[in-house]
Amino acid sequence: GDSVTQMEGPVTLSEEAFLTINCTYTATGYPSLFWYVQYPGEGLQLLLKATKADDKGSNKGFEATYRKETTSFHLEKGSVQVSDSAVYFCALAGAQKLVFGQGTRLTINP
Amino acid sequence: GAGVSQSPRYKVAKRGQDVALRCDPISGHVSLFWYQQALGQGPEFLTYFQNEAQLDKSGLPSDRFFAERPEGSVSTLKIQRTQQEDSAVYLCASSRREGSYNEQFFGPGTRLTVL
Numbered sequence: 001g002d003s004v005t006q007m008e009g010p011v012t013l014s015e016e017a018f019l020t021i022n023c024t025y026t027a028t029g030y031p032s033l034f035w036y037v038q039y040p041g042e043g044l045q046l047l048l049k050a051t052k053a054d055d056k057g058s059n060k061g062f063e064a065t066y067r068k069e070t071t072s073f074h075l076e077k078g079s080v081q082v083s084d085s086a087v088y089f090c091a092l093a094g095a096q097k098l099v100f101g102q103g104t105r106l107t108i109n110p
Numbered sequence: 111g112a113g114v115s116q117s118p119r120y121k122v123a124k125r126g127q128d129v130a131l132r133c134d135p136i137s138g139h140v141s142l143f144w145y146q147q148a149l150g151q152g153p154e155f156l157t158y159f160q161n162e163a164q165l166d167k168s169g170l171p172s173d174r175f176f177a178e179r180p181e182g183s184v185s186t187l188k189i190q191r192t193q194q195e196d197s198a199v200y201l202c203a204s205s206r207r208e209g210s211y212n213e214q215f216f217g218p219g220t221r222l223t224v225l
Contacts, residue, residue: 051211
């Protein structure tokens with residue numbers, strides 16, 4: 001069945017560091033891919049998405065490119081801020097449901 | 111309201127009790143999803159409604175779990191004879207159109223603790 005694998009956390013970085021959170025998937029066909037973020041005390045919210053191969057999703061300085069050759073959708077940001085501290089979930093759109101990775105907790109220190 | 115709301119936010123139940131969790135989706139949203147999120151894990155799909163029709167309930171872990179959305183808006187997830195392994199955060203999400211390909215808007219969740 002469909003599945004998503006994320007790099008294990010927690011990840012701790014200093015402010016202004018470069019961020020990469022790896023995500024790979026297994027699926028039939030070419031599903032839409034998503035990154036959701038959960039800030040402390042808040043619900044899950046969509047960060048960015050890509051609907052087909054080679055699409056790049058971007059939002060709030062974060063980017064991820066849909067790579068069908070490597071079945072990957074890695075999340076990147078060039079310069080992280082303390083306010084980016086949160087849990088990040090990679091997900092794919094399966095048949096009538098989202099399939100999530102296990103989440104990566106990110107902490108940014110000033 | 112502007113977003114998806116869930117109630118109660120926290121529920122403590124004794125093992126064997128029945129519980130009911132409510133979800134108020136964004137007005138007019140066709141699709142409604144329930145997910146279960148164990149501590150330190152990603153959400154896992156439970157069930158999907160398109161309007162009032164429950165089109166997929168493949169993720170419900172046992173026949174103790176039951177969901178309904180009788181008028182195509184508010185939904186209730188009911189768990190009968192709760193067990194300790196049911197302890198988790200239960201998330202509700204809604205989407206403007208049918209299917210999972212569109213953005214899902216999540217509620218804050220209900221944290222269920224079964225003692």
